[in-house]
Amino acid sequence: MKLVRPDSDPVREKFAQARKELSAALIEREDEVDLVLTALVANEHVLLVGPPGCGKSLLLDSVLSWTGGTKFSILLTKFTTVEELLGPVSLTALKVDKYLRVTTGKLPEADYSFIDEAFKGSSAILNVMLKILNERVYDVGDGVARKVPLKLCLAASNEWASPDTGKELSALSDRFLLRKSVSPIRSQAGRQRLLWTRDHAPKLSTMVSPTEVEEARRAALILPWSSEAKEALETILKELAKEGVQPGDRRQFKTVGVARAFAYLCGADEVLPEHLEVAQHCLWDSPDGDQPQKAAQVIARVANPVGMRVTQLLLEAEQVLVAADVRNLADAAKAAAKLAEIDRQMSSLKGNGRVEKARLYLKEQLKKLKLASIEAV
Ligand SMILES: Nc1ncnc2c1ncn2[C@@H]1O[C@H](COP(=O)(O)OP(=O)(O)OP(=O)(O)O)[C@@H](O)[C@H]1O
Ligand SMILES: [Mg+2]
Known part of the structure; x- marks a missing residue:
């Protein structure tokens, strides 16, 4: 993956800045940040699946707080009603025999939406969502398909939909072009940052408007x-x-x-x-x-791709660190040699912000490993 270079395109610069700020605040979430920002540029829906508390909402909420435009967020339960998604039926319209909904502040008027626990809704909710996500239209019940402005739906869930959990859920899952499993924090350094940082919320220095997102989409196209x-x-x-x-x-x-x-x-x-x-x-x-x-x-x-190689090599480094017994000098030396070899492989990757960050991390771990083994003897 290429380093984001200074650019004369101010919208692209905004995306680069947000990418940097989100990745700096969220621990081990570079791939998810890239995925969600890519989805925003591509106007494609994205689903993150992972265990409770692994930062899915924090990331998705942060991205939504970065975008201007009309937004709609909801946490689905089996008791969520269609009204909560589409708005209540209009009583004024009913008086003249028309079936309409007051959609102000609801999904039909949103440019961007965040659906938490996306698979928890009832059958009726899932069917409404299927239509909105795929065809970007909704039907209030009068058989007329009305267009929605929705550009991006971000969704989160604790588990994947599978054929066993029903056809509707699999169909909904397929509406998300981009889907990713989110793992808990892996590295020791990441865990320390999680524990000892008071506030993990990203501080975003810019905002992006729907017009600018559209500009980005056209430039990418x-x-x-x-x-x-x-x-x-x-x-x-x-x-x-x-x-x-x-x-x-x-x-x-x-x-x-x-x-x-x-x-x-x-x-x-x-x-x-x-x-x-x-x-x-x-x-x-x-x-x-x-x-x-x-x-x-x-x-x-x-x-x-460089990004995938970096992830792979960092995983190998983590395994080496977990397995190393620092009280055993020979073992510590073997681990240090393995880390040095991983760093050598990393150094052969093309210049990229993530490579440099990963190499810095490896250097720190190598230093800690040496110190720990000196202290242990
Ligand atoms: N990778 C991470 N980086 C920074 N903070 C994190 C990370 N993972 C968890 N946290 C911390 O844990 C809190 C809970 O995370 P969050 O609510 O986003 O989890 P979730 O994945 O949405 O969980 P659930 O599935 O239960 O909704 C965050 O607000 C943050 O303080
Ligand atoms: Mg959540």
Whole structure:
């Protein structure tokens, strides 16, 4: 992934700034930040699935607080009524035999929405959402399809919908082009930051208006694809099919636009293979059968995106750190050598803000490891 470089495009600069500020405040959430901002540029809905308390709401609320425009947030339960989503039936209209709703402040008038516990709603709610998310229209019950201004729906859930949980949930899950599992914080340093930082809420120095988001969308839409990236995407789809992962045609086609949005976010002038990193969140149909992991592996192998390599190497480093016994000098030395090797591999990756941050982290861990083993003897 490319470093966001200074840009003469003020909207792109705003996105770069927000990306930096969100990633700085949220611990180990760089990928999720990138995903949500990409979704905003691409005008595609995004779903984050993860255990309670892993920062999903904090991120999604923060992004919504950054965008201007009309917003609507709701936490769904099985008792949530259609009125809470669409607004109450208009009594004035009923008096003249018309069935309308007062939609002020509700989903039909929102540019951006956040649906928490997205799969918890009743059948009626899920059906309303399906239509709004997919066709961007709603029907108050009079058979007339009314257009909604919705550009982006952010959603969160504690678990994935699966065929076992019913067709409606699977259908709703499919409406989110971008879907990602969110893991709890992995690193020791991340956990320390979580524990000892008083306030994790990002401080955002800018705001973005719907007009500016539209400007970003249009700018991203015209970014060309390099021939290498085109070839890589075609190879990825072939390789995925061999692994039994066959995302539908709509997902495949929409991935082209999502990669453009990500390239825009990265400050690039064209889509390069490394921007296919984001495709790991689109190019699978069901979370079953390790499809998301397979998509990530194939993309990492074919397109070799720097961001994915950094994540992989940091995971390896964490495993080394967890397994190291600092009281045993030979063991500590072996761990230090492994960390140095990981750093060497990291240094061969192309310049990128995330590479530098990861290398700094490795350096700190190496220092701590050496100090701890000296103290232990
Ligand atoms: N990665 C993180 N970075 C910073 N703060 C975090 C992170 N994960 C959790 N927190 C802290 O935990 C709090 C709870 O997180 P949040 O409410 O966003 O979780 P959630 O994933 O939405 O949980 P739920 O599924 O229960 O709704 C945050 O407000 C924040 O203080
Ligand atoms: Mg939440």
